[in-house]
Amino acid sequence: MSEPLLTLEGVHTHIGRYHILQGVDFAVPRGSFTVLLGRNGAGKTTTLRTIMGLWKASRGSIRFAGQDLAARPTPEIAASGIAYVPENMSVFSGLTVRENLILAARSGKIDDTRLEWIFSLFPAMQRFFGLAAGTLSGGQKQMLAISRALIEPRDLILIDEPTKGLAPAIVANMIKAFREVKNAGTTVLLVEQNFMAAKMLGDSVAVMDDGRVVHRGAMAELAADHALQHRLLGLHMEVHQ
Amino acid sequence: MSDGTAQREEAVVASPPIDWLPILLTVAVAVIALPLIGSVSTWVTLTVAALAMGMIIFIMASGLTLVFGLMDVINFGHGVFISVGAYMSLLVLRPLMGWVDSPSLMLNIGVLILCIFVAMAASGLFGLLFERVIIRPVYRQHLKQILVTMGGLIVIEQLLHVFFGGSPITIALPYNFRGGLSIGPDTIVERYRLIAVVIGVAVFVAMMLVLNRTRIGLLVRAGVENPEMVEALGYRIRRIFVGVFVAGSALAGLGGVMWGFYQQTLTIGMGLQVLVLIFIVVIIGGLGSIGGCLIGSMLVALVANYTAFLEPKIALVSNIALMLVVLMWRPQGLYPVVKV
Numbered sequence: 201m202s203e204p205l206l207t208l209e210g211v212h213t214h215i216g217r218y219h220i221l222q223g224v225d226f227a228v229p230r231g232s233f234t235v236l237l238g239r240n241g242a243g244k245t246t247t248l249r250t251i252m253g254l255w256k257a258s259r260g261s262i263r264f265a266g267q268d269l270a271a272r273p274t275p276e277i278a279a280s281g282i283a284y285v286p287e288n289m290s291v292f293s294g295l296t297v298r299e300n301l302i303l304a305a306r307s308g309k310i311d312d313t314r315l316e317w318i319f320s321l322f323p324a325m326q327r328f329f330g331l332a333a334g335t336l337s338g339g340q341k342q343m344l345a346i347s348r349a350l351i352e353p354r355d356l357i358l359i360d361e362p363t364k365g366l367a368p369a370i371v372a373n374m375i376k377a378f379r380e381v382k383n384a385g386t387t388v389l390l391v392e393q394n395f396m397a398a399k400m401l402g403d404s405v406a407v408m409d410d411g412r413v414v415h416r417g418a419m420a421e422l423a424a425d426h427a428l429q430h431r432l433l434g435l436h437m438e439v440h441q
Numbered sequence: 442m443s444d445g446t447a448q449r450e451e452a453v454v455a456s457p458p459i460d461w462l463p464i465l466l467t468v469a470v471a472v473i474a475l476p477l478i479g480s481v482s483t484w485v486t487l488t489v490a491a492l493a494m495g496m497i498i499f500i501m502a503s504g505l506t507l508v509f510g511l512m513d514v515i516n517f518g519h520g521v522f523i524s525v526g527a528y529m530s531l532l533v534l535r536p537l538m539g540w541v542d543s544p545s546l547m548l549n550i551g552v553l554i555l556c557i558f559v560a561m562a563a564s565g566l567f568g569l570l571f572e573r574v575i576i577r578p579v580y581r582q583h584l585k586q587i588l589v590t591m592g593g594l595i596v597i598e599q600l601l602h603v604f605f606g607g608s609p610i611t612i613a614l615p616y617n618f619r620g621g622l623s624i625g626p627d628t629i630v631e632r633y634r635l636i637a638v639v640i641g642v643a644v645f646v647a648m649m650l651v652l653n654r655t656r657i658g659l660l661v662r663a664g665v666e667n668p669e670m671v672e673a674l675g676y677r678i679r680r681i682f683v684g685v686f687v688a689g690s691a692l693a694g695l696g697g698v699m700w701g702f703y704q705q706t707l708t709i710g711m712g713l714q715v716l717v718l719i720f721i722v723v724i725i726g727g728l729g730s731i732g733g734c735l736i737g738s739m740l741v742a743l744v745a746n747y748t749a750f751l752e753p754k755i756a757l758v759s760n761i762a763l764m765l766v767v768l769m770w771r772p773q774g775l776y777p778v779v780k781v
Contacts, residue, residue, distance in 0.1 A: 252673055278675035290670040292663045294778065303659055306675055348674075 510729015
């Protein structure tokens, strides 16, 4: 088996006097769709932010494509080939959809083929290309945030709860788009509360609780084991019906 | 061309709607003042003077609004860059007195351009040092920012005191910029005020072009909204911060030259004197908004000039009253910048 694209070993993160991550260990295989699950406050978002260097790891190692990321500043981490879609989307409201995408394209130019692909995933982006991002709906902002991560090829995309608060039809559209991203061979680490979405997309899974990874394995195994889901995630049978 | 590309290009030209209300408010203030003043010629003189003053305030405040909006830094030291700019113009004016008093328009323009160039370079350099030495250790600590930037202002003021002395220094306007221009019966507008308006408009247009048509402008606008996300996209926001701080300081220096010529007297505390006015403009306009800064400057200058003529006692509090009214209407300023 090839070396994982991203490996976290014993990662600790403190925010102020709070010890949030308490030794996180997991790996993201190259080309896989890995899902990070867990209850609210388990440390999933902190894990993504720590990988991006937005919060500094106080201990442990984060290795990405053979390089140690732990001590690097955020812009360097992003430039090494990682795109980040934060939980609050963080689109630039005063900039147009086009300007948001131009900014995300580090080369300064948008590749037309890539853009057409994004438009095929999210047709709304084409409709609202010249409009200020602040005028978009919540779902459209989420599409823009993801489009920003896709505008140039990246080795790894970190996505934080993309389906949160979205209407079922938009979630279905999002899942369809993620499937295409997955089929394109992009490595994705997805934080998700929606287990149904996670089950449909994930190849591998890590479950967090209290700042630690308490389960790692194939998504298919977790999806098949209802007792394990109940124990790890507090899920009941009705989720599966 | 594919349909998709055609639709996209059509969409690109659709710009967001302009919020006309603050602009109409400014026009309304001027229109309402006309019957109160009673004389058209007096009204024109006051209005043009206010436009000139407003443009100079805009030049001085535009850098501060970006620094405030982008860097979240409360820089009370901004005023000293105005003084530095004004005093640096002496380095040009003293050896080139012949150009100042020459009837040649080209030499007059030349000496003004040289003053502006030297003032902007010096203020920008001071800004670079100020950011490195004073601002950098106190990012995200507002109380400390107020204290140390005020301290930095005092230190640089005292340096100016050492090199230029403490007494006010009178400067002369270049020959062709002196006096007034008759634009109608009984209506004379000072030439220098028209020049100030032209330079102010040029600065505004240049800033809007840089902010809206260049990649660096895009980064600044994005950084004002959400600096963390700009970093997560792979850009070093600290470098953008420094660039904006230096540009803001240089603009304050330009404002200092314009203000110095406007007053025709330089004092060490001239920057500090206008600092309150500049903060009012920045708050009225909306932190980080260049358009808001321009409209805010115009409103402040118009209200100050009209009330000074109509009721001088009220003029002392007119700007504070204006700020209260604007903030009751729009608590985030006339053109609020969305921040995350």
